[in-house]
Amino acid sequence: MMLDRVAELEREYVETEARLADPAIMSDQKRYTELAKRFRELEPIVACYRKLVRAREDLATAKEMLTEANGDEREMLRKEIEQADASVAALEEELKVLLLPRDPNDGKNVIVEIRGAEGGEEANLFARDLFEMYRAFAARKGWNFELLSASPSDLGGYSEVVFRLAGPNVWSLMKHEGGPHRVQRVPITESQGRIHTSSATVTVLPEADEIEVEIDPADLEIQTFRSTGPGGQSVNTTDSAVRITHRPSGIVVSMQDEKSQLQNRARALQVLRARLLKREQERQAAMLSAERRGQIGGGGRSEKIRTYNFKENRVTDHRIGLTLYKLDKILAGELDELTGALIADERARQLQVAEVVA
Numbered sequence: 001m002m003l004d005r006v007a008e009l010e011r012e013y014v015e016t017e018a019r020l021a022d023p024a025i026m027s028d029q030k031r032y033t034e035l036a037k038r039f040r041e042l043e044p045i046v047a048c049y050r051k052l053v054r055a056r057e058d059l060a061t062a063k064e065m066l067t068e069a070n071g072d073e074r075e076m077l078r079k080e081i082e083q084a085d086a087s088v089a090a091l092e093e094e095l096k097v098l099l100l101p102r103d104p105n106d107g108k109n110v111i112v113e114i115r116g117a118e119g120g121e122e123a124n125l126f127a128r129d130l131f132e133m134y135r136a137f138a139a140r141k142g143w144n145f146e147l148l149s150a151s152p153s154d155l156g157g158y159s160e161v162v163f164r165l166a167g168p169n170v171w172s173l174m175k176h177e178g179g180p181h182r183v184q185r186v187p188i189t190e191s192q193g194r195i196h197t198s199s200a201t202v203t204v205l206p207e208a209d210e211i212e213v214e215i216d217p218a219d220l221e222i223q224t225f226r227s228t229g230p231g232g233q234s235v236n237t238t239d240s241a242v243r244i245t246h247r248p249s250g251i252v253v254s255m256q257d258e259k260s261q262l263q264n265r266a267r268a269l270q271v272l273r274a275r276l277l278k279r280e281q282e283r284q285a286a287m288l289s290a291e292r293r294g295q296i297g298g299g300g301r302s303e304k305i306r307t308y309n310f311k312e313n314r315v316t317d318h319r320i321g322l323t324l325y326k327l328d329k330i331l332a333g334e335l336d337e338l339t340g341a342l343i344a345d346e347r348a349r350q351l352q353v354a355e356v357v358a
Helices: 002-020 029-066 072-098 121-141 170-177 261-286 290-296 327-331 336-357
Strands: 110-116 144-152 158-166 179-185 196-206 220-225 241-246 251-255 306-309 314-317 322-324
Touching: 002 029, 002 072, 029 072, 072 336, 110 121, 110 170, 110 261, 121 144, 121 158, 121 170, 121 179, 121 196, 121 327, 144 251, 144 261, 158 170, 170 196, 170 336, 196 261, 241 261, 251 261, 306 327, 314 327, 314 336, 322 336
Parallel strands: 179 306
Antiparallel strands: 110 158, 110 196, 144 158, 179 196, 220 241, 241 251, 306 314, 314 322
């Protein structure tokens, strides 16, 4: 059944490739972009399927030759059959993973919002640690990093910081970072050396295209004001800061980091689109059955998704029960072991559901 389904996808792949070469399609930018995206989605599936077909043919040939072989040749063919069997099994598993339902946000860039939560100034300092961790992770991945807005706190932390990450696999590697992050350490404000528990929240938003989220200008209330820095001092003498209120949803976005009012407005609209897209996706998810919600997992804000314990140099991801004693390296941006484990867990759960449905 799986191979029949993939054979259909291969036919679609060949047809899509031919359509992309059609001058009429090439002149229609929107249609061409849609087909090119579909072609890229099908490409790894078809490549794996073709490898599997060849591996099965090789296995069948080796088994047929074994019936007529003698002596040393039989031993050589047995080894070939063993290797071919392993190759077929590995390719079948790879194909199962490739056929899992695609996350609709795969391929999107992200906007990340970090806010200090419980713990006062210590929470703001931890928010800065998380910000630096993700910036270092982005540098390791070769992603483009763009700071959108920041609200520094009195001791050098962030009460809120918003930034954009762009590059390959950004959403896939960052989507599991959303939720409450908890820190256990001795704050710099603690005189008795006692360990405190504080938290910061991370929100990961898929960046929305203008086509995906249409905003009626009549629904926007746009205000301008003078940018101010820490302590309230004037940063400039023009009304360059922008506050946009989306009346239907009540979402408010403020931007003041750029000197140009137009730049601040563009950035505010960028964040607004991302928040509206996430809200709509959450609304649609809430309408699904309890079984479907179980498949996509939790992630509610009441859950502590991860704990960072400085005394033990420990990081624990509570969703998958993974503990690593390398907090220093993780804060330096070495998140691959964590993200890899989270992706593997997601795939395992999806495969389990797929087997039940099948």
